[in-house]
Amino acid sequence: MLLYTLLLSFLSANDNQLLFYGNCIACHGEVRKPSAPNFAEIKGYYMIKYPNKKDFIANMAKWVSNPNEETAQLPEAIKKYKLMPYLSIDLDTLTSIATYIYENDDFGVR
């Protein structure tokens, strides 16, 4: 029980980060043979369009819940890599992940 409580508090402290690494880095983290743009680049484009934290998070979460060409901020990336597949992750989780991206600059790219 104590272990469980410890595990839970560890998880919630690092929740957003774990969700980000678990779901997004497979495609976005590869440097030598990238199959998707890296998050430093994506974040740059979103920061220009949505400098406000709330807008940034809401719009990124919304796009990832429904990848499409019409509302993409990086249309050139779609030409280069093809449209990102739909991942079937709920909007709450995507909001946590977008919060991680907004608040951090460590995207596991070395």
Ligand code: HEC
């Ligand atoms: C199966 C591979 C794959 C996974 C997994 C993946 N992506 Fe992507 N993503 C792509 C590709 C390819 C692109 C570039 C083409 C495009 O924009 O559709 C992209 C583009 C994006 C963009 C740019 C959208 C825009 O406005 O142009 C965002 C934001 C993004 N991904 C977020 C995420 C997040 C957050 C996760 C984790 C929940 C994730 N991706 C997981 C492949 C992936």
